[in-house]
Amino acid sequence: MAGAVVVKELLREMHTWMAGYMKSFYTEDEEVQQGIRVKEEHTGYVTANMVALAKHLGLSEHDTALAEIMGLFHDVGRFHQYTLYRTFNDAHSEDHAELGVKVIGELPCFHKLSEEDYEAVCFAIRHHNKKILPADTGGRLLVFGKMLRDADKLDIYRVLNPYLSKENEDKMPNFVQGKGHPEISPDFIEDFVSGKQADFYRIRTLGDRKIVRLMWAYDVNFAWTMARIQERGYLDQIIRHLPMDANVEKGVARLKDYVAQKLRQEDRVEM
Ligand SMILES: [Fe+2]
Incomplete structure (x- = not known):
């Protein structure tokens, strides 16, 4: 099994990859660019939320690094989804969590994770947007699954709440339905x-x-x-x-x- 140091080193490689990946979707099309930037910022905040939550829960260094990976990649499927379908609505396009798990499966750095850790990352990402976690989930998968859903929700409030007022409602970008x-x-x-x-x-x-x-x-x-x-x-x-x-x-x-x-x-x- 990969130790804490190995996962920490992987983290650096993963951050670099993700930053480049997100930039690769930058476009002159203002509307699409706005959506991409929102998701890039959201990725940063959810990653930070995961690390803070892991520390609060007293997770090991290794598990804190895993939590960081989950935050960093939880919406990796969004970029492809938005560019292809111009929507963040899964019902009108594809399930972005499933898309994300597919992207991860093709990344060499993820093959350096132990099988158990890889399974935990995929599980948390796959279920971060579902109505509920599967009833039979337990142990580490349940902890990570709950963490990612919390870290994500906390930041979605930050993203969407500014559009609550009547005057800002009209400034709502298209990705807010x-x-x-x-x-x-x-x-x-x-x-x-x-x-x-x-x-x-x-x-x-x-x-x-x-x-x-x-x-x-x-x-x-x-x-x-x-x-x-x-x-x-x-x-x-x-x-x-x-x-x-x-x-x-x-x-x-x-x-x-x-x-x-x-x-x-x-x-x-x-x-
Ligand atoms: Fe998501």
């Missing part, structure tokens, strides 16, 4: 009140999109992540921009209870 009607569809309100995850594929309005993003909070795994979400005010910003009625208020109260409970959780993992 959900322009249009501000109201929330009745089925989404129902899901929100019952604390259930709403189905991404049923989104019809801008209000639906906000509800889906709020409900991600129910899928945050670590108190560490929730604390970052709270201190940056991401959920409160979305709540302020919701069309309110008695049911939406009920959903908000339920969510706030859940967040408070999550913040009290002690993050402990077995690797």
